[in-house]
Amino acid sequence: MTRAVFLDRDGTLNVEKDYLRDPAELEILPGVPDALKQLQDGGFKLFIVTNQSGIGRGYYTLEDMHRVNTHLTGLLASHGVRFEKIYFASEAPEAPSRGRKPSPQFLFDARDEFGVDLAESYMIGDKLIDLECGWNAGVKQSILVRTGYGAKIEQEAGNKLGPAIVVNDLAEVANLILRQANSPSLPAEEREALFRKMEDKGWTWRDKFIHAPNSTIWFHGSSPWQGDLHDFHYRMAKRLEKLPKYRSCYSTVEHYQRVFDDTAGLVAILKQLVDSKK
16 A cells, blocks of 8 residues: 655745745745655655646746756755655646646546555645645545645635644644554444444434434544544544533643544543433
């Protein structure tokens, strides 16, 4: 199985500048080299997927873009970071394009060319089209960074962010992905025992929700624990914020993640919720 992290370029790896064309103006964002090296050492292949409409608009040339990319990859190579490939869409927004994000085509190309398992891979970027690219390709998680345009997108996008996770920067991305990848799986006997207890108390599940007798809790998959539990820790935390009984105990997503950042912690929370339903 080949797992990958697909990364937008401008605003995600380097400082966002309008139509960057000069390698001398390239600035790598703080923490990016170490974060990429950690992901690479954790077994993830790295790819860049970037829209470069400045070429199609006539603001700079294909050669200018390649010079910037060469400088970027050279600087990161000095930290031991290697990209498998850079995919770019040079067309202007109004022009037909095979791979311009939010099209998932470049991720499909990586799947076919490098054997990438998209269901175990991630898409990272600072714009909504980056998230949509990942969703359209069926990646495990699309993650928005607040660098570049990310903080503005977070404020303005509202429910368009959907299931995306929002973090400050690529360092937090690496921590999140590696924590998920290294977390233990749920023992089958513990899962089945919890299911039986839930059923005895009148809990049911369908689609992406658990239905408690007096409330509904967001969950992952078409049935409980179908797939990887760790993907929805953030969403479960957000849901718990809305439950008054638990808001005082787990007042923020960050608090929840600090205390319950593994499978056992999540099961403990569910057990508390089940036990509270008389």
